[in-house]
Amino acid sequence: MPLRTKDKHVRRRAIFMQRIKDGQAIGGGWVRPERAALERLTEAADPLHVFLRPRWYEASHADVVFHGFESSGRLIAAFPLTPRKMGPFTVQEVAGPYWPFRSIPLAQDASDTEISAMLSGSAARDALGSAWRLGPVQDNDPALTRLLPAARKGGWTMFRRSIAHSFDIDVATLQAKKPWPSKSAIRQSRNYANRLARIGEVDYRHATGADWTAEDRDAMAEIEAKSWLADQGDDADTKFRDPAARAMWEAVADDPALAPFVFCSIMRVDGIPAAFTFGLEIGSIRYQIANNFNEAFKECSPGRIILTMNYADAAERGVPVINWGAGDAGYKSRYGAEPGPEIVDQLFLDKASWIEPLASTILSRRGWRRFR
Numbered sequence: 001m002p003l004r005t006k007d008k009h010v011r012r013r014a015i016f017m018q019r020i021k022d023g024q025a026i027g028g029g030w031v032r033p034e035r036a037a038l039e040r041l042t043e044a045a046d047p048l049h050v051f052l053r054p055r056w057y058e059a060s061h062a063d064v065v066f067h068g069f070e071s072s073g074r075l076i077a078a079f080p081l082t083p084r085k086m087g088p089f090t091v092q093e094v095a096g097p098y099w100p101f102r103s104i105p106l107a108q109d110a111s112d113t114e115i116s117a118m119l120s121g122s123a124a125r126d127a128l129g130s131a132w133r134l135g136p137v138q139d140n141d142p143a144l145t146r147l148l149p150a151a152r153k154g155g156w157t158m159f160r161r162s163i164a165h166s167f168d169i170d171v172a173t174l175q176a177k178k179p180w181p182s183k184s185a186i187r188q189s190r191n192y193a194n195r196l197a198r199i200g201e202v203d204y205r206h207a208t209g210a211d212w213t214a215e216d217r218d219a220m221a222e223i224e225a226k227s228w229l230a231d232q233g234d235d236a237d238t239k240f241r242d243p244a245a246r247a248m249w250e251a252v253a254d255d256p257a258l259a260p261f262v263f264c265s266i267m268r269v270d271g272i273p274a275a276f277t278f279g280l281e282i283g284s285i286r287y288q289i290a291n292n293f294n295e296a297f298k299e300c301s302p303g304r305i306i307l308t309m310n311y312a313d314a315a316e317r318g319v320p321v322i323n324w325g326a327g328d329a330g331y332k333s334r335y336g337a338e339p340g341p342e343i344v345d346q347l348f349l350d351k352a353s354w355i356e357p358l359a360s361t362i363l364s365r366r367g368w369r370r371f372r
Contacts, residue, residue, distance in 0.1 A: 028071030028117060030127040037075045038066060038105070039257075045105040046142035047283040051261055052096075052105045054080075059251035061095035067127040069118040076110040077118060077143075079128060086133075087362055089355060091347070093133035097248060099325055100280060100287040101136055101343070106143040115146055119154035130353040135345035136163055144346060151348055152372075157356050159363050160371040161345040164326035167333075168340035169311075172320040180336060181311050189308040195300045200270030204306070209253030209262030217246060219266050219273035226294045239278060239290045267306045275302035277310045286314055286322045311335065346371070 033041075038054050045052065057064045057080040068078040081092040096102040106115075118124065137144055151158060174180040181189075196202050207216055221240040229236040240246045253259045261282050267275040275293035279286060293303035314322060324332050326343060347368060349356045360370070 028069060028076075028114065030118075030123045031068050031070050031075075033066055033068035033070075033075050033078060037068070038078055041068070041075045041078055041107060042105045044107040044109065046108055048142060048285060049103060049105055051258055051280065051282050052103065053255060053257060055255035055258060056097075056252060057095040059248045060097045064095040069127075071110070071114045071117070074107070076107040076114055078105050079132075080104070081128070081132065084133070086131075087366075089131060089359055089362075091131040091133050092129040094135075097252075098136065099289065100282075100323065101138060101141065102134065103137050103141050103143045104134070106146060110146075112146075112150065115150040116153050119147070119150045119156065121154075124154065125350055125353075128348070130350040130355045131347065131359065133345065133347050135161075136343050137346065138166060138341040139344050140341045148346075148371075155351045156348040157351050157360065158371040159347040159349070159360070159368040161347075161366075161368045163343040163345065165339040165342055166326055167324045167329065167337040169322040169324065169332075169335055169337045170320070171315050171322060174336050175315060180315055181308050185308055185335075186312065189301075189305045192301045192305050196269055196274070196297065196302065196305070199297070199300070200272075202274075203268050204309070205266045205268075207264055207266075209249075209259035210256070212253070212262070212264060216264060216266060217250070219268070220264065220276045220278065220292075221246065222273045223266075223276050223292055223294050226296065227292045228295065229292065230295075265306055265310055267302055269297060269302070272296075275306045277306055281314075281319065284320050286319050288322055288324045307335075 035054055042050060042053050054066070057066075061080075061082045064080045064082050066078050066080050068075050070076065079092075080095045082095045083090050084093045094102045094104055134144060134147070148158070171180060193202060205216065207213075217240050221238070224230075224236075224238040224241040229238055229241075236242075238245060239249060249262070253262050261280045263281055264276060264278045266273060273294060274297045275291075277288070277291040279289040281287070291303055291307050293301075293306075311322065322337075323340065324337050329337075329339075345368075347363065349359055364370075
């Protein structure tokens with residue numbers, strides 16, 4: 001036993017010294033970046049991460065603290081962190097709304113050597129802590145895929161927890177085979193719309209975060225209050241009826257650079273809010289975050305009408321992929337959605353820290369698996 005203990009300490013000492021060496025190999029270091037630098041970094045990141053601006057994180061976590069890594073005179077990555085209790089431990093987790101996922105802005109031109117240096121050395125532990133979490137995030141996330149090999153080299157033990165598969169509509173592939181949405185789906189939607197028209201005058205409003213109004217958000221909150229979610233009580237996942245969730249999306253849209261990504265469509269029947277869709281359109285992906293309808297109009301399928309209309313518009317404008325999140329496989333498959341990337345949580349533990357062996361045992365009992 002004494003020999004094993006000694007070997008363990010020797011190994012941890014070697015890991016620690018190698019981190020220092022790796023961290024000094026690049027002329028860079030950890031900083032608390034200014035806002036302007038964070039915004040420039042977002043522009044240098046993968047186009048799918050163009051929305052990861054400071055306001056995105058601040059809107060959901062008022063206590064977020066940004067830690068950045070500079071190399072060769074430029075900021076190559078930023079970690080917006082907030083503390084979170086996980087059982088007996090406190091970890092630093094990447095902040096942000098639950099969906100579309102919690103990732104970090106990472107410069108596309110950052111080299112593997114720079115990223116490895118960022119996650120090596122004692123300074124990385126000072127910035128990130130002995131345990132930090134990235135997720136939920138898709139397993140093909142541009143930042144995650146680059147961080148994993150660097151973390152492995154930098155002396156981090158990694159654990160992963162699988163959450164679900166997201167459902168994607170590959171619009172480009174579907175349209176290459178035949179019109180999408182299908183002619184029958186559009187015809188059925190039109191028939192439902194005609195039924196609604198016999199009840200009252202039907203009108204639609206389409207807006208982005210740049211021109212939506214408080215009245216628009218009130219309408220979506222009213223629809224949620226009169227939807228099937230009303231029976232869920234405090235467990236209901238509402239985006240606008242819940243004051244905190246509404247305030248978050250309003251704060252996101254207050255950033256002029258983020259506002260155009262936000263979209264919503266609202267259907268009214270004789271002025272009564274009947275259905276809505278809501279989401280973000282970023283680069284080549286439309287994230288369908290929410291869609292719902294007023295149960296009073298259920299027989300006329302207002303939700304299907306407005307969703308089909310939205311999807312037809314997205315297809316016409318050349319949006320190649322619609323990410324519809326997890327769950328409701330049967331409903332989503334009607335529109336051609338198929339299981340896409342896996343949604344995961346990724347946890348990083350400092351191998352040389354006391355927390356690693358203890359946390360490893362606890363995590364394995366809670367659905368986390370060692371990731372190599």
